[in-house]
Amino acid sequence: MSVIExxxxxxxxxxxxxxxxxxxxxxxxxxxxVLNLRLAxxxxxxxxxxxxxxxxxxxxxxxxxxxxxxxxxIFIGTPAKYLASNPFxxxxxxxxxxxLFQYGxxxxxxxxxxxxxxxxxxxxxxxxxxxLWFTVGWAGRAIAFIP
Amino acid sequence: xxxxxxxxxLEQTPASTAIAESxxxxxLLEGSHILALPLSVGMIVIFDLHLLGLTLTGSxxxxxxxxxxxxxxxxxxxxxxxxxxxxMCHAGRAYGNPFFRAKMIFLLILGINAVVYQVVFVPKxxxxxxxxxxxxxxxxxxxxxxxxxGVIVCGRTxxxxx
Numbered sequence: 001m002s003v004i005e006x007x008x009x010x011x012x013x014x015x016x017x018x019x020x021x022x023x024x025x026x027x028x029x030x031x032x033x034v035l036n037l038r039l040a041x042x043x044x045x046x047x048x049x050x051x052x053x054x055x056x057x058x059x060x061x062x063x064x065x066x067x068x069x070x071x072x073x074i075f076i077g078t079p080a081k082y083l084a085s086n087p088f089x090x091x092x093x094x095x096x097x098x099x100l101f102q103y104g105x106x107x108x109x110x111x112x113x114x115x116x117x118x119x120x121x122x123x124x125x126x127x128x129x130x131x132l133w134f135t136v137g138w139a140g141r142a143i144a145f146i147p
Numbered sequence: 148x149x150x151x152x153x154x155x156x157l158e159q160t161p162a163s164t165a166i167a168e169s170x171x172x173x174x175l176l177e178g179s180h181i182l183a184l185p186l187s188v189g190m191i192v193i194f195d196l197h198l199l200g201l202t203l204t205g206s207x208x209x210x211x212x213x214x215x216x217x218x219x220x221x222x223x224x225x226x227x228x229x230x231x232x233x234x235m236c237h238a239g240r241a242y243g244n245p246f247f248r249a250k251m252i253f254l255l256i257l258g259i260n261a262v263v264y265q266v267v268f269v270p271k272x273x274x275x276x277x278x279x280x281x282x283x284x285x286x287x288x289x290x291x292x293x294x295x296x297g298v299i300v301c302g303r304t305x306x307x308x309x
Contacts, residue, residue: 014307015304019300022299023300025184029189030185030186030189030193031189033185033186033189034193043217043218055203059196137182141182
């Protein structure tokens with residue numbers, strides 16, 4: 001039995017991979033939360049955003065790698081099902097947006113020579129970023145309920 | 148009434164059937180329960196990693212704990228409310244489910260671990276030099292990381308069996 005068949009057809013294959021997907025999500029979005037809450041000036045105000053990015057970047061990538069790899073394993077068992085799913089399409093599109101937005105935001109706001117930004121600008125950017133990431137999560141959950 | 152009978156009764160209350168049969172309420176509760184993971188368990192994970200010297204090095208453990216727990220409390224409030232309502236809908240089936248039972252035992256272990264940490268290590272935390280976590284506190288962190296993964300695995304797996 002191949003890995004793909006094990007995941008798709010065995011009793012515990014899918015629950016195991018889905019669990020790994022959730023462990024990755026927990027780590028990835030926890031880091032996203034901390035960075036955006038710091039950007040919005042509501043958490044860890046005693047350290048700089050630059051320090052947080054430098055310290056948490058590794059865990060952001062570990063979380064991202066875990067969700068992408070486990071997501072791929074979920075996908076390849078029944079690709080046609082996912083490609084035909086509207087929530088899945090939304091999830092992938094918004095995931096791309098969220099990653100681009102987060103990357104661009106960190107380049108602009110957490111660089112050593114970043115210019116100071118107004119509180120309002122930082123609040124809006126943090127809120128937008130969190131909204132994008134959680135849209136990815138909700139779209140993912142919706143795959144199970146909406147065609 | 149025995150515990151098993153009480154769980155059976157809980158599943159058949161009008162509120163439970165209403166949630167279970169609602170097209171949008173059940174998915175909403177389930178989604179909220181899952182997406183509260185980063186704000187509850189995730190914040191604990193970052194603190195555990197810090198205790199192990201794997202992130203936020205140079206910051207004081209006491210400060211990191213205060214900041215992380217503030218958000219974790221909010222996350223756990225969402226977890227317990229949504230988790231309680233989800234359990235109501237499946238109480239009868241959950242009662243005998245091995246993954247539900249394992250999840251509850253894991254949560255109990257995590258509760259005891261948190262109390263031990265609070266009593267033994269928290270009073271001395273302000274005196275720790277940055278990055279110098281005592282061995283006992285590291286054991287608590289490793290235990291927390293492993294058992295939280297167990298909670299997630301059991302929680303996700305039990306949902307496949309209802």
